[in-house]
Amino acid sequence: MEHDGWSLMDRCCDLCRHSAETPCRNYVSCRIDGPLCHDDKDCKEKRMRRIYEVRNGRGGLKISIGMGSCGLAVGARDVYHAALKYIEEEGLDASVTPVGCMGLCYMEPLLEVHRDGLPSTIYGRVTAESVDDILDTYLSGDIRGAFALRDRAGVARGESEIPLLEDIDFFKYQVRWVTRNCGVVNPESIEDYIVYGGYLGLAKALESTPEDVIETIRKSGLRGRGGAGFPTWLKWSICRRAEGQPKYVVCNADEGDPGAFMNRMLAEADPHRVLEGLIIAAYAIGASYGYIFVRAEKPLMADRLEKAVEDARRYGLLGHDILGSGFSFDVDVVRSAGAFVCGEETAMLAAIEGGRAMPRQRPPYPATYGLFGKPTVINNVETLAHVATIMSDGWEKFTSYGTEKSKGTKVFCITGSATRTGAVEVPIGITVRELVFKVAGGVRKGRRFKAVQIGGPSGGCLPEAMLDLPMDYESLISAGAIMGSGGLIVIDDGSCIVDVARFFTSFTMAESCGKCIPCRIGSKILYDTLTRIIDGEGSEEDLKILEEVGMFMKNASLCALGQTAPNPILSTLRYFRDEYEAHIKEKRCPARVCSKLVNYVIDEGICVRCGLCAKQCPVQAIVRGDDGAYRVDPSICVRCGQCMLVCPREAIVKR
């Protein structure tokens, strides 16, 4: 954010001595409660004024626009400029702030406006053209047409018709613990983060011993949020005790699961929380250097993390002798060149070292033998954000959420055919049904629920009957899925389960690094077998091949990518065997997706007889009859679908 001169991060007067070179122990708490080292009414007031401005906007008017990748994809930048223009033209004293994504992707772009005395009001699906109108109406005290309210003032026209954010279905079940700042703070402003309680966790950690920090995380019961659910404290403790210097910490921001974007959301919306968690982890294990490994396809996440690192360094929260504690630590943001397997710990380390990202045999685990052969802890973005939050708010609060074995909250991303798509943070243990039907509102209009795919290409598909399963690590594994990073893809009756299974297999086949045979050859066999079934050439023998090769890959692959690659197939064979059998025995695709098993038909009511399809058809299967109508001859048709693609009227349908 552009400041008019003084920022809360700066010295209030010459009595303050803090700088990156001469760090002050109380720097963080002094920002909000200060000045602590001297008594000065002017200094105090200056701070209070600034905190008020950050929270409520200059002149008590603050306009926040959701500018995560998802918001930007549907025009948030234009909305932002429209809001700036409005403020300028109206000559208003106000702040226009970019904020991260609050998870309400289905309502993007989002605009929130707050004026002192009026309720903080959120508008959804805003366009650049509608900004003037929205702000005019809001400032006149009329909030009709808004999406939700963050608080109530009881004075605005139409206020009773607009629900509070926490009362809408999408938010009702949520606990905003680690995502509390998403959509609230300006991710590019360290000052915003500090005003909302940032870096207090780090300050507390540095006041206690590394052992105490590990103990706090142990008591919280925090488990890795990246997939396997390994206890975070244990990883740290092994690494702390391991011999070898220097030690490293790596933040795994290589979020590659299709359908999962909680790390992108967190790191884009609240990058300092992730960085704070990383610094705390480094302190706990005694690491002197860290890397944040960010996926190439998510450049905004890398940009925001880089900015966070720079700002933290500038104010002495990173670098030599952090906050005068004697602990020194610095971080480099590394942009991955893109390979799904980089999400595997040892493959990621190979990538940072500058080679092909190929996993190696474990043990030894990275905690004892990691980056450049030194003890290394790798934690994922969400895990680190939890670390920072647990340190600042205490482990007791964290353990009040979740189940006996899995504590706390987890961010899930709900996409696919859901009515409301986005990211939600809920206590672990919520049932799949609650997530899919209550939070996400079930499937799109006109469709029927078929399955929900959990955990990406390593996860499995669950049918309607399994929906009362609680979302925790153990329950999901026993059902054949995994928590993974927490992506839920809702599949409706318009999708073919065999086709979806082949989609995931094509993904893992392409992403297999090729080092071990079970994964390299196995994924190819699975893919070819599924293709045979999809093309109507499958036999019952093929189902056995899928199961046998799948189990073989599970048991014999070198890394988790290969071990979990058969999950989508094995789980769908378990719950949707009839769909496989329909393809094999009846040569029929129940969802009419598999092109070789469907017929293309021209709807004469819609067709305008332009003849484009007949021209496009590579095998002349479309001919014009004596009555002038075009028809597809199914005995010649090769089901390439070209006709459907060129038809200007969408008159060609699959039957």
Place this chain on the structure above:
Amino acid sequence: MQHAVKPQVVEDTRFIYEAVEDAVRRYGRSRKALIPILQSIQAKIGYLPRIGLEKVSNHLDIPLSTIYGVATFYHQFILEPPGMHIIQICMGTACYIRGNSDNYRFLLNLLGIESNKRTSKDGLFTVLRVRCLGCCSLAPVIKVDDGVYGRVDFNEIRRIISFYRSKAKTDNPSSG
């Protein structure tokens, strides 16, 4: 943002060498500098030309075959000159389920790209299939250079392509 400037596709030896020198100066000669160096060269040149990789091999004292191994391993690297605009079509699960595989075929058809090629004959577009751009709730998604387009269908794709085509004509009327 450092991605905002589109790299110029150049095949001029001097430019390529300069890009290599700049990258080596910035990231050093250690093994772990290799990937950032390749990324930096591609950001300037638009792809990784062989003569550039040979130069990197000399500077870092890493065999060309090893560098080639790294460059072909990662999705980000392109070893042939790409078209003027790079279209990334997301093949993440959500985009796939919401129709991007049809969109992909439609796009190739619209641009007249043959099935074993990635770049259109007029050199305007290179189409790459990518893994999840992380905008799953706006599926299906395509990205043209740095612009992300959510909730696309055939009509939207037609509109996007004609926008870039007419832009190319205005930018460069003689070749239109």
